[in-house]
Amino acid sequence: MTRTSPPDAVRAAYARIRSAEPGHVWIHLRAEEDALADAGDVAARTAAGVDLPLAGLVFAVKDNIDVAGLPTTAAHPEFAFVPATSAPVVERLRAAGAVLVGKTNLDQFATGLVGTRSPYGPVASAVDPDRVAGGSSSGSGAAVGLGLVDFALGTDTAGSGRVPAAFNGVVGLKPTVGLLPADGVVPACPSYDTVSVFAADVALAARVLTVCQAPTTGDVPDPQDAGATRAPDARAWPADAPQGAPAHPVVAVPRDEDLGTLSPAVRAAFAAAIGRLEGTGATVRRIDLTPFLAAGRLLYDGGLVAERAWSYGEFLAGHPEQADPSVAAIATAASGVEGTRVVADQQRLAGLTRQGRRLLDGTDALLVPTAPIHPTFAQVAADPIGVNSTVGTFTNFVNLMDLAAVAVPAGQVDGEGQFGVTFVVPAFHDQVAADLAARFLGEGEEAPLLGAPGVDVAVFGAHLRGEPLNAQLDALGGRYLRDVATAPAFRMLLVEGAVDRPAVVRGGEASVPGELWRLSPASLARLLTSIAAPLALGPVELSDGSTVVGFTGAPTGTEPDITHLGGWRAYRTAAATPA
Missing domain, CATH: 3.90.1300.10 (Amidase signature (AS) domain)
Structure with a gap:
């Protein structure tokens, strides 16, 4: 502009x-x-x-x-x-x-x-x-x-x-x-x-x-000075x-x-x-x-x-x-x-x-x-x-x-x-x-950020928009920022359960697509307590060179590798398509 x-x-x-x-x-x-x-x-x-x-x-x-x-x-x-x-x-x-x-x-x-x-x-x-x-x-x-x-x-x-x-x-x-x-x-x-x-x-x-x-x-009036009016505490x-x-x-x-x-x-x-x-x-x-x-x-x-x-x-x-x-x-x-x-x-x-x-x-x-x-x-x-x-x-x-x-x-x-x-x-x-x-007013889905403290969190699977666990991020007051991808050093494993989830781990050569969300520090702590093994939160390098908190995991060695499908949504599409 x-x-x-x-x-x-x-x-x-x-x-x-x-x-x-x-x-x-x-x-x-x-x-x-x-x-x-x-x-x-x-x-x-x-x-x-x-x-x-x-x-x-x-x-x-x-x-x-x-x-x-x-x-x-x-x-x-x-x-x-x-x-x-x-x-x-x-x-x-x-x-x-x-x-x-x-x-x-x-x-x-x-x-x-x-x-x-x-x-x-x-x-x-x-x-x-x-x-x-x-x-x-x-x-x-x-x-x-x-x-x-x-x-x-x-x-x-x-x-x-x-x-x-x-x-x-x-x-x-x-x-x-x-x-x-x-x-x-x-x-x-x-x-x-x-x-x-x-x-x-x-x-x-x-x-x-x-x-x-x-x-x-700049200096502001000292409330102890003569004539100064005590402003409410910030x-x-x-x-x-x-x-x-x-x-x-x-x-x-x-x-x-x-x-x-x-x-x-x-x-x-x-x-x-x-x-x-x-x-x-x-x-x-x-x-x-x-x-x-x-x-x-x-x-x-x-x-x-x-x-x-x-x-x-x-x-x-x-x-x-x-x-x-x-x-x-x-x-x-x-x-x-x-x-x-x-x-x-x-x-x-x-x-x-x-x-x-x-x-x-x-x-x-x-x-x-x-x-x-x-x-x-x-x-x-x-x-x-x-x-x-x-x-x-x-x-x-x-x-x-x-x-x-x-x-x-x-x-x-x-x-x-x-x-x-x-x-x-x-x-x-x-x-x-x-x-x-x-x-x-039709200005878009969100106003600019107002400055509340937040932590950027990368998600790659069931927490993506439109996926089964995305409501958790909504309930935690989370904010979608943008689509992202990992650095080309990861692979995606399938963790099966009541709700299937992926574990994004190092040791591969793929750039895994995902989304970047922002959570308050307290909400991030609540999210962490809701995560069951083998998933975890930890540092994840993104394709732009930054490192953020992201969903990763400690695999047991039995999880299927679904990296070749190109991301979680691609996996879901493939899984829903009759053989």
Whole structure:
């Protein structure tokens, strides 16, 4: 694929920005010459042979994320400060070759799902100017939806990385909380905040997420320094994180009675989305969404809202001028929450989370409407709190219950705006959600790998796709990578049993065909314990010179040699052909 040169990409982006309606997307737009200087540096590095995976791409960040030298306002002018260092997520993107063009508008202090709670102006949907862009990451969602940038960073506490995706017709990837560093991000509810990614497709969102996890050489604020805000602890991928979605996943969907906030037309759109999902090979299971919806209500209607007061309540109390009325009302109410109420609702949330996990047991994901409505500006003005609450019906619970999600567009509903759906998965099953989203959008069977630790395993027989034991790899969260062959130094022996299997051993002159799969370290350990002698796992050299873990064996000397048939599938064909 031919990439646009970084300077040309920047010039094209600023041309699009100049020709677009202002729309209150930006709070700070960098001078074009500054962005071009960055692009020139990227071009020089690539010319010198440096691999920059995001070279030729331009991006924006929500204005509650620090960028060195640019004000961070969180959509309150008097809160503004100019950080000396950028948030690690920003540093990593720029180090990978992406060029920043500006900082985007948001619902003040990242509190809201509508995109109208900002003194810098309300942000309109990229698709329908009479309807809101969604919040709180309104400007980031609209910037991608309008095609002004290739991707943008938002943040997500209650749905702010997903609702703007739905309302602007783009993809919103909300990772597991803690997977991306939150240093340099103004907190809203620090226990549940995460940086999120908006892009036109799942593939690019996944690439961006992977870069944001990479090690950084930049300094981040020391939490012990005066004035530093303690960011939530980072969380590393666990050893059992799945490497991909099953070929035939089981996906939970809400019961009809859980969809009461949807109009008949939007219900029909959701039913169509379910049908589209089934067309990709998924099986649907209806579940009771009650505990999830009850958990979501705790974010604003319960004691958990006290975190909003901790984050910015004191500042708003001292700087009421330019405070959004809805945000100020939430902060004021939050400051009166008693500590015992916080603890009670934390315990209530823990119980609801356990119920939710039991309901999702045996499924690979939950599919929900991203939002039940896409409101107009007039509807929000008439009932700012009520409409915002309705918009968050299916998003509020996700971070509270330690779930990850990918929101994708699902078309327009006549007279009712944009519609989208979200794939929700357990923590660190982000890859599963990304794969399902990619299939739903027709981007292919799988999204790019997100970075969970994995081990490449070569299989040659009953574990191949379409063979009797392949379901084991699916159940272990395995991921097919590509077809491979061994170095020309092996032979294949037949191990007969209830399920015939081959043993690929050294001592021959053949290159045996097989497949390369990726398993998590924990899944590899479980696979190993399931293997019966004389089969084993051990180092296998491939035809490309690499060495991977593969199925081999310790033959007894009685196994028939089937090397001459040319591989396991050829053996199966020969065995099924009458003599």
